[in-house]
Amino acid sequence: MPFNANTKARMFIKSARICCLCYKPCGTNIEAAHIIAEADGGSNADDNGIPLCFDCHQEIGGYDVRHPKGNKFTDIELKSRRDKVYELVENGVLQAQLVTSQLRTNSNSVHQHNSNIEINTYKPTKEVKVIIELALNQSTRPENIPLKLQLLNEREQAFVIDTLTEKFDNSESLNSLFAIIISENFNEKSLVILEQILRKVTILMDIDLKRDFMCNVPIDILKTTDEGLRIAFFTELIGILEQNQFAEVNKITGCLTKIQESIPEVLVDRYFKALIRMTDSGAWQAQPIAKRILLSLDKELAKRALSQIDKELLIYDYKKDYYPKLIEQHKKNWPKDKKELFDNYLILEKQEFNIKYMMQ
Ligand SMILES: [Zn+2]
Structure with a gap:
């Protein structure tokens, strides 16, 4: 049995018809997927459902726990992705982001997923594919990427940037993107690109990549990104400080303090409260950092x-x-x-x- 109409309506409202795996705004092309399949005893209650686009639904449908080859998402992971999307939709962050990036896309030629037909019919040249490979490749010097991009035409550049913001998943490809953002030739696009990166890092990335993001992000541009987006990002990190899990706070505290100026006003008090408590923590790396930073505040x-x-x-x-x-x-x-x-x-x-x- 599928989900009943009321259940589906609730799910689609909560996700604003945004796919919980790829964040595509889906409109009518959205489906309510079972997290645990009915064949495996999964229920038709809200909690077992996740709104997905057709492509993502097919992808998780092809996955079978009994044959873990190509096994991509566990049910816990699916639920946590879904809840994150619900949360961001609820406080308006995700929708606001989609709307603004959509608007900017039209004037800007940096494409969002589905927003431009051209991108779907565009076939990248070999040269373009090579640059994408390089930017995603761990051994590339990031500062070479904007130089190579400059040699392409505008449509090709947009394709490369779009592909990178969609596919980056490690520190090296993140640094390629940062190199593009800070290079003079891509000034106009830097804010849009950084907001796309920030959204993805907030929702999808693990703590290591969040740390790498914080340590290398150009702070002057970060400060100008949408406040709602920064609230979503920093809320989680400040929550980590508050919980004081040693392994995690040791990882993030140093990099977080480097970009503390970009913490949105509404979170500043919470941030300092957490930092002050940190000075009494047993976290051996985070504690001395917190102490030093607090002593040197303006x-x-x-x-x-x-x-x-x-x-x-x-x-x-x-x-x-x-x-x-x-x-x-x-x-x-x-x-x-x-x-x-x-x-x-x-x-x-x-x-x-x-x-x-x-x-x-
Ligand atoms: Zn999707």
């Missing part, structure tokens, strides 16, 4: 960061080693409402301080 950011220090944090600071340093360091930038707390923290004996503030 005036405005120091104020934001210090406003995240509350009395609980200071009461439970048994070592009284780092926080006094941090608070002293930014003495000129204390938020007004923290002045008394900080003064007392620095002056009073630990026990006195605790008695005073535990009562309040």
Whole structure:
């Protein structure tokens, strides 16, 4: 039995008729696929469904757990992809992105999936294929890619860029794309390309690639990307800091602090709160980075960061080693409402301080 009409309607509304695997806006060409096949006991409830385009449906249909050759998606993975799309649609990020990239595509000749018929009928020349190969190839020097691209005509360039933003899946191909973005000849397209990369990295990529993205992304362009898109990206990373899983925070903290200026305003307080907690973490790589970054903040950011220090944090600071340093360091930038707390923290004996503030 297929899903009933109501179930399907709910799924399509939640995904905004965007395919949960390839992110193509599908319109009527969308299907409700079973995550666990009915033959394997999968139900017809919402939770077992995933909205997919015809191509992706066919692809997961061809997959069989009993013959794991070519086995691409597990049910857990399908669900998590679906939920991510639902989430991004719910807070408007994905739809807004599709609309803006569609609009820009029309004026810009950087193509989105299906938006231009030309791209479907265009047959890449051997030369074009070679450049794509090179850009995806791990041994290529990324700065060579824009030079080679320059030799192509505009349609060929668009095809190469489109293919790369669709296919990149490792640090090297990411760096090829960044090299294109920062080269003068592709100035006009850099924002569109970076937003496509950011969307894909947010939804699809593992923590290692997210780290590589953060460490190498041109920050000046990142700052100008759509705010909703950055919110989706940084929310996940700040969530990782908050959960304080050592292996993950050790991986991302250094690179995240390098691009902290591009964190959207609504997340800045959460970010600093997490960073301040990190100074007391057992994560051996992340902890010293957090300490160093907080000590070296400029005036405005120091104020934001210090406003995240509350009395609980200071009461439970048994070592009284780092926080006094941090608070002293930014003495000129204390938020007004923290002045008394900080003064007392620095002056009073630990026990006195605790008695005073535990009562309040
Ligand atoms: Zn699809």
